[in-house]
Amino acid sequence: MSAHPQAQSGEAQAIADIAASRSSKAAKVLLCGGFLLLIAAVALSNLRPLRQSWQHLATALIHGQGRTEGSPWQRLLQHNEAVLDALRAVDKAYDDQSPFCVALQPQVQAALCAMGEGGDEVLMGRAGWLFHRSGLRALTRDAGAAQGPQASASIRAIAELADFLKKRGIALVLLPMPPKLAVHPEALGRDLPAQVLEPAWWSAWKAQAQRAGAEVFDPLPLLRQWRKEQREALYLRTDTHWTAATMQRCAEALATHLQTHHGLVAKPDAAARTLAQKQTAHGDLQRMLRLPAGSTQFLPQEIPIAQVRNAEGLPWPMSNRGSLLLLGDSFCNIYSQASLGWGSGAGFAEHLGRALGQPINAMLRNGDGAFATRAMLSRALQTGDDRLEGCSVLVWEFDATQILEGQWKSLRYELGKAPPSSFLELAPKSRQRLIGSVVSLSPTPLPGSVAYRDFVGTLHLRGLRTAEGGALSATEVLAYGLAMQDNRLTALAQLRPGDEVEVELRPWAEKETEMGPLNRGEPQGDLFLQPIHWLDSLRPLPSEP
Amino acid sequence: MVFSSNLFLFFFLPLVLAAYFLCPSRWRPHLLTLCGLFFYGWSNPLFITLMLLTTSVDYAAGLLMAGGRGRADAGSISLPILDVGGPRSRRQKSALALSLGCNLALLGFFKYFNFGVEALRQLATSLGLGALIQGPVLEVALPLGISFYTFQSMSYTVDVYRGHVAALRSFPLFISFVTMFPQLVAGPIIRFRDVHDQILNRSHTLEKFTRGLAFFIIGLGKKVVLGNPCGRIADTCFGADSLNALEAWSGMLAYAMQIYFDFSGYSDMAVGLGLMIGFVLPRNFDSPYRSQGVTDFWRRWHITLSTWLRDYLYVTLGGNRLGTKRTYLNLFLVMLLGGLWHGASWNFIIWGGAHGLWLAAERFLKPRLSWRPSALTGTLLTFLGVSLLWVPFRAHSLADTMNYLGFLLGSGGSGAPLVWSSISSPYLLGSLLLAVLIAFAGRSSWELTRQLKAGRALMLLALLALSLSLLASQSYNPFIYFNF
Structure with missing residues (x-):
């Protein structure tokens, strides 16, 4: 900072500099021609595919949300909100649906992967391993994160559910699944130890959860022990989730724990059996990279899975009632839902059911483990569907990264009746x-x-x-x-x-x-x-x- | 809308350029105003009203001030200029007060209300009076670019009042100055007196257009090819609660590079877009990391802000005319307020205050010290100091700042180097290295674009292709100065 007047103002210097510009004819033709042709061509190619988003914007500008309520100021804000939504949608359409971007993205991503760069949420590891960035975020937080706003919200949500369950004599068992990076850190970098890492905030958070009335069935010690015992990886190479074998062992360990500590009586079905199968697939993290079709940068992985069958050879049955209610996310579904790519009928609920010898009452949803299954339970109860009838233990499985990043808002747990409403309700089997x-x-x-x-x-x-x-x-x-x-x-x-x-x-x-x-x-x-x-x-x- | 977005590049820009060059020149200010409002309103249409309000007040204030000297000749676009240093009537003083009051009140409310309420809450809590201010408090949203256009618009009334420029009779011309989309939301901050002539009359040549394109491509490349990967490293490091010294230094270096390539890239794009429509915007960066001292740094970093602060704040406070001690105090105050201009948080105050102290200390020590560092040592020491001060600028809180500074000294312990493993890919480290090389040894955009031949044009087209490819593949595309 100086008060000395400059000999020439910045603007005057700029004008003089611009006046001194010298471009050859070829440079002018190349630059102007190349640039203008490119942006015009892409702009024209976008017109048809993105027309719809512009039409929606026009509709939002004219009609807003269709129906606005409240004072003129509130209505203006609601209208503005609708326009903003439409503007974001246009922006998103240009990024996601533009033929130019759609055509270019896989090739560029392949080149970036060759240089060790994954995607927005995918971290590249060594030897074809991929990780979700949420795992890195969870492992690089310190012990204080257990007292942070997100973790505190998780404890409040757990306490809320535990209190409700306690009144009905039901125990709450949490099963927070550690991120893949905690289990296989050495696959991210050669300087990282080949051992299970515990997030710094883990113990403090577990203690809080227990004080809130829940029991934590911590898989980390088991995973640590299994890592020592076996050579095979416990998690999938290009997927966020565990291998089928790890999942099966965890289900069996949990079943034993529930029998020992919660008095669940196992009724082994001698005729029940598992059917060994091989599944070959790319993981969800590889798919998130959106590489070119047929890319061989990440090879598919072949793993054994074990489908669970009952005495009649049918898939293991599920139930709407039972002594155990399982809430779970994609860690439960990964081997039971064919669309996830790793087979069906071989999931966590099936193996837990087989180990306990009973059909499992389960409410499962991929993703959003902090909220989605709690919300399903809340809704079922409020509309009169008592999924907790006859239940003595509720096991709630969720991805542990949700503790720091999930949606932990408060929910009502109350058995009620479906409210009368202006909403259509179809009779069973009708169309x-x-x-x-x-x-x-x-x-x-x-x-x-x-x-x-x-x-x-x-x-x-x-x-x-x-x-x-x-x-x-x-x-x-x-x-x-x-x-x-x-x-x-x-x-x-x-x-x-x-x-x-x-x-x-x-x-x-x-x-x-x-x-x-x-x-x-x-x-x-x-x-x-x-x-x-x-x-x-x-x-x-x-x-x- | 950001320049480095598909929407801007493949919708807004081609449409504006086509419309601009097809439009008769007398309607171009109106067209540019519409484009500017559309561009600005994209972030939130409601904020347009705020901009129109400040613009109208400043325009009216300009008329009131100039009107005090009688009517202009019929047909004239501008009103007569006031005498420099001459007496000002009550009406002129009131008009200036109205303009400054309105601008600063809006800026203060939208930018500092939340911070003020939070500070008050903390103070009350510490005094045991927390119960008095419990309950919901209005959460104020920050309008995009308010700090930039408020300063710009305010400079008009101050200059009219000081007699440095004539007031505009034409509202369309005035609003086209405020809403000029190339520099509307993130600068360079232009002063009305410097573009007055260009608003009335500017040339459009293929030479200018070509250089504008070259500026734009270089700016886009700086932002996308260098700024974004450096940002990825910085975000990972500053997002972690524990770092070893190598990770902490990498994060700090990466942030220094991110903010430079992000902001100077944006400024280059703004200069380029301005040139395409005939405006010459001032230089905003001049290889700042090669500075030999903090005074030199502030002559090279965000030049238009430094100039604005010097002309409208430092000089108003008395500059260096009121004695040595007052000069030091003025330097400190100006930088403190400059820090606060960036955002409402204690971190920005510390950042600005520290720069102010450093400026004052350098001014005090320079004539008294016999030791003179070599050019290389001076550059390295300045870069080190500036980079260390980026830590409070980037960190979320004072506690985070102190933690991070501790990590730089090795207090982060020797845990598993997870962060290093995630940032040490050839792509990220290669980008960081390239950024450092260019920051210290590369030629500036102004030099690179001055003479363009076919070879350089081809290289620029290759850079454009690379930038667009990266833009198409990744949604990680933050822009730091949009937060200010």
């Missing part, structure tokens, strides 16, 4: 074709940015009428539907508020077993308690001129 106007759609993740390939979104429609134009007694309806399938957005994900659609629905209960474990965007607020359906088909209707 309904109807037309309605989109009120909202839960946000859909960008394909490839998340570890899963399928995503179920929630659609809220209003202004219902039959496909023939007749009136319906209900005015609104909620429906789940596939918004992302095999890493591609479906027509559902493209909808925006105000769109008119024709849909065919069936009761959700009929699809819950198949679609329930998939990652899902839940209805928000009071909608959470309304009856819900499954979207069998969807057809956007052209907007009226």
Whole structure:
């Protein structure tokens, strides 16, 4: 900083410098021609694929959310919010759907991987290993993280559930799954030890959880012991999750613990058996990189899995009631849900059930382990479905990185009855074709940015009428539907508020077993308690001129 | 909307360029205003009203000040200029107060309200009066670029008042100055008196356009090819609670490179875009990490902010005209406020205050010390000091700052080097090394673009292809100065 006036102001210097510019004719032609042709060509190629997002923006600008409430200022804010959503959607469309980006991304990612750089959430390790960055974040936090806002929120949420369960005489057992990096650190860097690492905040957090009324079944000591005993890796090479063998051993260890400490009586089914199979697949982390089709940078991994069969040779049965309720995320589903790529009928619930000799009452959902299954339980209870009837232990499994990054908001646990409402509720086994106007759609993740390939979104429609134009007694309806399938957005994900659609629905209960474990965007607020359906088909209707 | 986004590159830019060159020149200010409002409103349409409010107040204040000297000739775009140093009427003083008051009140409310409430809450809690200020408090959202356009708009009324520039009669011309999209949200901060002539009359040549493109491509490359990977390293290091010394130094170095290539890249893109539509914007960076002393650094880093602070704050406080001690105090105060301009937190205050102390100390010691460091030593020492001061700038809190400084000294222990393993890929370390080489030994964008031949044009097109490829593949694309 100096008060000396400069001989010439910055602007005058800049003007003089620009006046001294000298470009050859060839440079002018190359630069101007090359640049302008490129941006014009990409801009033109974007017009058609991205037209829809611009149309939605125009709709939002003119109509906002369709229906706004409150004072003029509140309505203005709501309108602005709708416009902002539409603006973000246009931005996202340019990044995700532009033919230029779509064509270029896999090739560039392949080149980056060759230089050791993974994706936004994927870390490259050694010898073809991949890690999720959340694992690194969890392992680089200090002991104080156990007192941080996120971890404290997790303890409050655990205490809330434990208190409710205690009143009903049910024990709460937590099963926080350590991140892969904690178990195989040496696969990230050669300077890292070939031993299980415990996050610095782990013990303090466990102690708090126990004080909050939960028991923590900590898999870390087991994993540490198994690492010493066996040469095989405990987690998959290019996937976030454990191997089938590790999962099976953990299920058996948990079953033993539940028998010993919680009095669960094992009723071994002598005729039950496991069916050994080989599964070969790429992991979710490899898929998140969105490499070119046929890329050989990361080879598929072949692993043995063990499908669990009952005496009749059928898949191990599940139940809606039982002495044990299992809440779990993709660590439970990885070998039971075929869409995850590692086989079916061989998941954590199946193996736990076999070890205890009973069908397992399970509420499973991939991802969002801090919230999703708690919310499923809360909703079931509030709508009168008592999944805790006859239950003495609730096991809650979740990815441990959720402790520092998850959604731990408070929920109500209360047995109630389904409230009367203006929402449609189909009778069992019935079907309904109807037309309605989109009120909202839960946000859909960008394909490839998340570890899963399928995503179920929630659609809220209003202004219902039959496909023939007749009136319906209900005015609104909620429906789940596939918004992302095999890493591609479906027509559902493209909808925006105000769109008119024709849909065919069936009761959700009929699809819950198949679609329930998939990652899902839940209805928000009071909608959470309304009856819900499954979207069998969807057809956007052209907007009226 | 950021320049390094697909939306800007493949929608906004081609559309604006096509519209601009097809538009008759007398309508271009109106077109640029619309483009600027669209560009700005993309972050939040509601904030446009705020910008229109400050712009209208400053325009009206300018008219009121100039009106005090009588009416202008019919047809004239500008009103008569006031006498430099001449007496000012009550109305002129009131108009200036209105402009400054309105601008500073809005800036203060939107930028510092949350910080003030939090500081008050902490103070009350420490005094045992926490119960008095319990309950929900208004959470104020920060409008994009408010610090930049407020300073820019304010400079107009101050200059009109001081008699350095004539007030504009035309509102469209004035608003086109404030909403000029190339430098609207992150600078360079331009002063009305310096672009006054260009707003009224500027040339459009292929030479200028070509150089603008070259600037833009270099800026995009700096941001995407160098700034982003350095940011990845810095984010990983500053996000960890424990680091060994190697990781901590790598993180600090990476942040020093990230903020430089991020911001100077953005400034280059702004200069380039300005040139494409005929404006010459001032230089904002001049290889700052090669400075030999902190005074030199502030002549090379964010030059337009330093200039603004010098002309409108330092000089107003008396500069170096009121004695040695007052000069030191002024230097300190200006830098302290400069720190606060960046953001409402104790960390920015410390960062600004420390720079102020360093400036004052350098000014005090320079004539008194017989020892003169060699050019290399001076550069290295300055870079070290500047980099250390980036730690409070980047850290989230005072506690984080102290922890990080401790890690630099090896207090992080000898745990498993997880962070190093995650940042030591050939891509990240190679990018960091390249960034350091360019920062210390590379030629500046101004030099590189001065003479363009076919070979350099081809290299620039290759850089463009690389930048666009990286942009297409990764969504990690933060821009630090958008937070200010």
